[in-house]
Amino acid sequence: MAEILVVDDLDRTLELCRKAMPQHRFHGPLRSWAGLRAWLSAPKTSPDLVLLDVHFDIPSEHLLGLTGEPGPEDLERARRRQGLEILARMRRSYPNLPVILMTSRDDLPLEEEARALDAQEYTYFLDDDYVDAHALAAQVHGVLQAGRGAETDGPVFWGRSLGMRRIRQRLLVLSRGRLPIILAGPTGSGKSLLVKHFIHERSRRKGALVTMDLATLPRDLMAAHLFGSMRGAYTGSVADRKGAFEAADHGTLFLDEVGNLPEEAQRMLLTVLQDGRVTRLGDTRERLVDVKLVVASNENLARLVSEGRFRADLFMRLNPACTVELPPLRERMDDFEALLHFCVERALESSYPAELLADYLQQAGLQGSVPRTLAGEKVPPREPGSTWVFFSRQVVRQLRAHSWPGNLREFSMTVENALTFTLAELAAVAPGRRPDVIQVRPKLVHELLTAVGGGSPGPGGWTVSVRIRPFDSLNQLSQSVERQYFLELFKRERGDFSAMARVLLGDAALARKVQLRFNQLGLKVRELRRSLVP
Amino acid sequence: MSIPMPPKGLLDQVRRLKHDLGKYISLNTRWLPADARPQALREALRCDLLETRKADHRLENAWQIWERLGLPLLEAGTIAGDESVARWQSLLEPELARVATHMESIRQLIPLLDMASPGQLRRGAQAAIAVSRLLARLQKRIHLQVIQQEDSP
Ligand SMILES: Nc1ncnc2c1ncn2[C@@H]1O[C@H](COP(=O)(O)OP(=O)(O)OP(=O)(O)O)[C@@H](O)[C@H]1O
Ligand SMILES: [Mg+2]
Numbered sequence: 001m002a003e004i005l006v007v008d009d010l011d012r013t014l015e016l017c018r019k020a021m022p023q024h025r026f027h028g029p030l031r032s033w034a035g036l037r038a039w040l041s042a043p044k045t046s047p048d049l050v051l052l053d054v055h056f057d058i059p060s061e062h063l064l065g066l067t068g069e070p071g072p073e074d075l076e077r078a079r080r081r082q083g084l085e086i087l088a089r090m091r092r093s094y095p096n097l098p099v100i101l102m103t104s105r106d107d108l109p110l111e112e113e114a115r116a117l118d119a120q121e122y123t124y125f126l127d128d129d130y131v132d133a134h135a136l137a138a139q140v141h142g143v144l145q146a147g148r149g150a151e152t153d154g155p156v157f158w159g160r161s162l163g164m165r166r167i168r169q170r171l172l173v174l175s176r177g178r179l180p181i182i183l184a185g186p187t188g189s190g191k192s193l194l195v196k197h198f199i200h201e202r203s204r205r206k207g208a209l210v211t212m213d214l215a216t217l218p219r220d221l222m223a224a225h226l227f228g229s230m231r232g233a234y235t236g237s238v239a240d241r242k243g244a245f246e247a248a249d250h251g252t253l254f255l256d257e258v259g260n261l262p263e264e265a266q267r268m269l270l271t272v273l274q275d276g277r278v279t280r281l282g283d284t285r286e287r288l289v290d291v292k293l294v295v296a297s298n299e300n301l302a303r304l305v306s307e308g309r310f311r312a313d314l315f316m317r318l319n320p321a322c323t324v325e326l327p328p329l330r331e332r333m334d335d336f337e338a339l340l341h342f343c344v345e346r347a348l349e350s351s352y353p354a355e356l357l358a359d360y361l362q363q364a365g366l367q368g369s370v371p372r373t374l375a376g377e378k379v380p381p382r383e384p385g386s387t388w389v390f391f392s393r394q395v396v397r398q399l400r401a402h403s404w405p406g407n408l409r410e411f412s413m414t415v416e417n418a419l420t421f422t423l424a425e426l427a428a429v430a431p432g433r434r435p436d437v438i439q440v441r442p443k444l445v446h447e448l449l450t451a452v453g454g455g456s457p458g459p460g461g462w463t464v465s466v467r468i469r470p471f472d473s474l475n476q477l478s479q480s481v482e483r484q485y486f487l488e489l490f491k492r493e494r495g496d497f498s499a500m501a502r503v504l505l506g507d508a509a510l511a512r513k514v515q516l517r518f519n520q521l522g523l524k525v526r527e528l529r530r531s532l533v534p
Numbered sequence: 535m536s537i538p539m540p541p542k543g544l545l546d547q548v549r550r551l552k553h554d555l556g557k558y559i560s561l562n563t564r565w566l567p568a569d570a571r572p573q574a575l576r577e578a579l580r581c582d583l584l585e586t587r588k589a590d591h592r593l594e595n596a597w598q599i600w601e602r603l604g605l606p607l608l609e610a611g612t613i614a615g616d617e618s619v620a621r622w623q624s625l626l627e628p629e630l631a632r633v634a635t636h637m638e639s640i641r642q643l644i645p646l647l648d649m650a651s652p653g654q655l656r657r658g659a660q661a662a663i664a665v666s667r668l669l670a671r672l673q674k675r676i677h678l679q680v681i682q683q684e685d686s687p
Contacts (some may be wrong), residue, residue: 009589010558010587010589011588011589012558012561012581012585012588013561015581016561016562016565020565031589031590053551055553055554057587057589057592080546080549080550080553103553106673106674106677107549107552107553107673109545109549132564132565133561133562133565134565134566203648504602
């Protein structure tokens with residue numbers, strides 16, 4: 001079912017649509033820009049599509065596009081093209097909402113205007129000369145499908161925003177090509193996910209996907225892991241080993257956090273990219289490799305270059321002109337609701353929440369029902385077979401207001417946690433009046449969004465605060481404590497890992513070990529460094 | 535021999551006629567299957583012919599729209615403010631004359647709609663659909679003529 005707005009000064013289109021497409025919900029008719037604006041500023045639901053008439057025979061005070069003292073001809077012209085004015089105004093706030101203009105393209109007075117509108121993504125003319133109900137229903141179906149087609153690719157959520165659709169299109173092209181791809185974007189924005197579930201798949205390459213996370217690998221081993229090594233090439237190398245390049249032959253090699261690559265390895269990487277051959281450490285033989293390289297960094301590589309921490313010539317080889325920059329979640333709020341639906345569905349497929357759900361449904365006598373997500377809307381009357389995962393307006397507001405520094409990772413974990421705790425709580429009480437409604441409580445969401453508290457230094461040491469929730473594993477708890485302690489220590493020692501190693505392990509030489517642990521705990525050393533006040 | 539461009543006033547008027555009348559006069563009727571029951575046909579025609587343009591407070595039937603926008607096109611030299619239009623009206627003849635015939639039969643059907651026989655209803659529906667088609671064709675033809683005119687050096 002789609003939510004469709006009808007913007008028309010007459011009633012007939014709406015009446016016809018309701019008859020011809022009973023599977024969708026139509027709202028309207030909205031008779032002017034003022035009506036549409038009012039509806040959109042307090043939407044009853046988020047619309048999937050707008051059907052927009054072009055001619056509006058309405059009083060002059062409701063007309064857009066009039067200036068000065070309009071004469072009768074001006075008024076007539078403004079009325080005949082009112083839909084286009086409304087469209088232009090609407091596009092300022094809703095660039096991506098699909099709109100079908102209820103006119104065929106050659107009914108527009110101006111040829112250039114028609115062409116410009118034709119070129120707009122998400123704006124469609126009627127396929128048919130007239131509002132024929134069959135043709136319109138087919139077109140509505142087509143437009144809704146097109147909107148949905150690209151919304152997800154397996155585990156990857158794209159949404160409908162123009163920006164994300166462009167990125168998808170771009171990555172499709174880049175994936176098929178020979179050149180390397182740079183993925184940029186903040187933590188949790190989907191870089192690793194895209195490599196695995198989109199870029200490699202779409203590259204149609206027959207070889208494997210090999211991933212190297214340069215944030216966790218010790219720096220002195222990176223070159224050997226990348227290019228391979230012969231026995232005895234370095235201390236501890238006891239056998240000939242092939243490197244990631246050879247393992248990824250005819251496939252894709254993904255270097256995550258490529259900014260961590262040491263200078264020497266950068267130089268060697270450049271040579272491989274130039275010649276298409278690798279030489280294992282300690283070997284003289286060159287081996288041909290055909291590898292598609294993808295690199296990711298949540299630091300700006302260009303800046304690393306300008307700071308002298310990344311080789312400019314290597315950077316140029318990585319095809320920087322085509323860098324794909326993934327936006328932070330807070331810039332994707334257009335797609336908030338769709339993302340929420342997506343994450344709920346995904347969470348309910350993962351094993352633990354799925355188990356809890358099955359138990360709950362059985363207990364409530366609703367087994368077999370597949371819950372649908374309801375966000376910010378009223379709960380509909382009970383219907384046999386239907387169940388809902390319900391996020392009230394208040395919860396939607398809470399989620400929208402959060403800044404999501406951990407981006408989609410944080411969002412999808414929050415949704416999964418919210419569902420898990422909700423289901424676990426429900427299992428402990430007797431079914432209420434509406435067992436078909438699984439309601440996520442605002443209080444729970446509030447707790448989840450504020451759980452990541454900081455430690456506060458005090459006399460004689462630091463106090464860390466841990467919120468213990470049912471189902472937290474011991475490991476999660478101790479990691480949370482460890483993380484807070486590490487952060488405080490990092491600040492006190494001003495980022496000096498040797499000093500931290502002395503405190504923690506009694507041996508300054510074990511700095512590397514401490515740094516590894518930082519990485520394991522998901523603490524981003526580079527970012528922390530930057531946050532230290534100079 | 536190239537035909538000079540029709541004046542803009544004429545094109546606009548054709549466009550309006552197609553929009554106001556052509557779009558709505560068979561909106562419901564077109565949607566019905568060929569073997570629709572007489573009662574369904576009567577309902578659809580009542581919407582299409584009697585409430586052709588219906589908004590909050592305004593109501594125009596099909597004939598009233600034709601009187602407002604169509605008849606002036608047939609009556610030479612009556613489009614306000616554009617003398618040259620009269621000379622172009624013959625360009626509209628092929629479709630417009632046939633629309634006029636269909637509209638005449640629709641005018642007669644309007645007051646009888648509640649009592650009309652299945653045969654009359656069917657003919658009314660055919661007339662309404664024909665009006666939509668003819669106006670679409672007319673609009674396309676004039677439009678193309680303008681485009682060709684603009685494209686030719
Ligand atoms: N586009 C997306 N669609 C669905 N889920 C996503 C998307 N992007 C991120 N996620 C969720 O966030 C998690 C983390 O994403 P990913 O590992 O790709 O982030 P990243 O950009 O590589 O971050 P980092 O820089 O910290 O490595 C994924 O496992 C997934 O659950
Ligand atoms: Mg990653």
